[in-house]
Amino acid sequence: MADMNGLALVTGAGRGLGAGIARHLAATGWAVAVNDLAGTHTVVGEILRAGGRAITVEGDVTDEDQVRAMVAQIGPVDLLVVNATGPQPVIGVEDLTWRHHLDQLEFFVKSPTLLVNAVLPGMRAAGRGRIVHIGSDMVDRALPGWSAYAAAKSALHTLTRCWARELGPHGITVNTVAPGWIPVERHDGEPTDDYLADVPLGRLGTPHDVAATVAYLASDAAAFVTGQCLRVNGGHSEAL
Secondary structure, three states, X not given: OOOXXXXXXXXXXOOHHHHHHHHHHHHOOOEEEEOOOOOOHHHHHHHHHOOOEEEEOOOOOOOHHHHHHHHHHHOOXXXXXXXXXXXXXXXXXXXXXXXXXXXXXXXXXXXXXXXXXXXXXXXXHHOOEEEEEEOOOHHHHOOOOOHHHHHHHHHHHHHHHHHHHHHHHHOEEEEEEEEOOOOOHHHOOOOOHHHHOOXXXXXXXXXXXXXXXXXXXXXXXXXXXXXXXXXXXXXXXXXX
């Protein structure tokens, strides 16, 4: 399969990792639909000024009607990058409720399901497609207070494997990129020394590190890669 370089839909791309992914995909030749609840015009403007192709597609990716309307607006999607997330509170098990679990599952199980349902007809018709979930290495680190988030991300990783097997016969690959802690705007001022001490490569990751991995999974070089979880964390590990 040749490099597609068609239309990529990147969710939660108004800032942070999503914005970095959108910019990088545009720089490698993809037309990018930049999704977020609001604030996507800055990223789209940056891409256009750099000579890339991008459009704004604002909407709530946890709402079925809005997801279908977004995909209908932009047309067939060749690459879906499921990146959008919500608040990530640290909650001890003694205070954990089912509502806390549901809040995380909205973004990491419901939203991916709605998005894949919406783009799948176009991918099946084309006989090819790429789906990349943005997971987290928190699944492996098992940090106290993060059980709702980690459980939902674990579910997302499992969806990747199941959907890869189901959609492979249609020429569609499904993979997960699982970053470690990648500081972005919302992390300004947070200390990094303790985390950095456990990164064998000796530096913090950047949005470009994640974006480059997404671009690889969207490229011809990854045509035979599916059902995988690629951790982008510099080898970071944290003992239980």
